[in-house]
Amino acid sequence: MTDLKEVFEARRSVNFFDKQKGLDEQVLQNIINLATLAPSAFNLQPWQIIAVKTDEAKKRLYPLASNQPKILDAPVTLIIIGDRAGYEKDNPAWSDLEKMLGNKEALEKTQQFAYALYGTTPERKIKFAESNAGLLAASIMYAAKYFGVESHAMSGIDFEGIHKEFKLGTDKEVVMLIALGYFDESKTLYPRRFRKNFKDMVQVV
Numbered sequence: 001m002t003d004l005k006e007v008f009e010a011r012r013s014v015n016f017f018d019k020q021k022g023l024d025e026q027v028l029q030n031i032i033n034l035a036t037l038a039p040s041a042f043n044l045q046p047w048q049i050i051a052v053k054t055d056e057a058k059k060r061l062y063p064l065a066s067n068q069p070k071i072l073d074a075p076v077t078l079i080i081i082g083d084r085a086g087y088e089k090d091n092p093a094w095s096d097l098e099k100m101l102g103n104k105e106a107l108e109k110t111q112q113f114a115y116a117l118y119g120t121t122p123e124r125k126i127k128f129a130e131s132n133a134g135l136l137a138a139s140i141m142y143a144a145k146y147f148g149v150e151s152h153a154m155s156g157i158d159f160e161g162i163h164k165e166f167k168l169g170t171d172k173e174v175v176m177l178i179a180l181g182y183f184d185e186s187k188t189l190y191p192r193r194f195r196k197n198f199k200d201m202v203q204v205v
């Protein structure tokens, strides 16, 4: 599927994954590498992913995801992680920006500005991590559809429990899970549900 409009129209949250169909490692890499073109603040890409693929890891995730069968049925579930400290100086995106700006002073000013915007309160840190990682997550779901792979996002999960179980660092934030795989054709997907449209949700001022 190469037409973007078609990809948007065809993507669904697929509740039923075919347990017999694995997800090729190269396809997974293609999906993630395409999705990394997602925009992010200052191009800082404050995100990280754990791909839960083995039976052992799935069994650890399952009870922390409200026992949603997708975790066991889908070949891979991604833990989408936001980095609340992704604006800090060790982020390699800064050296890339320094090359673009051509001087250290301009870089330092930009870093200070980013810190003021995203690093000064716990709320700002969370917003920074979650808004950017959310865009990555959406991009992954559309990229998956482009490569013929179905997806299902989940936030009906124990965020703290997953954080602990998968030994994430203090500044890391579990944002959502995304199951990836192929639809179990023996099942029927519920019809596409109600969507708000322009006039329901846009206030033009």
Ligand SMILES: Cc1cc2nc3c(=O)[nH]c(=O)nc-3n(C[C@H](O)[C@H](O)[C@H](O)COP(=O)(O)O)c2cc1C
Binding pocket: 011, 012, 013, 014, 068, 153, 154, 155, 156, 157, 176, 192, 193
């Ligand atoms: C952030 C997020 C979290 C979600 N969490 C769950 C979940 O835990 N369990 C579930 O069955 N569906 C979950 N969904 C799927 C939504 O119910 C689904 O996207 C919505 O009903 C629209 O259907 P569609 O994706 O097929 O268009 C989630 C979706 C998103 C984007």
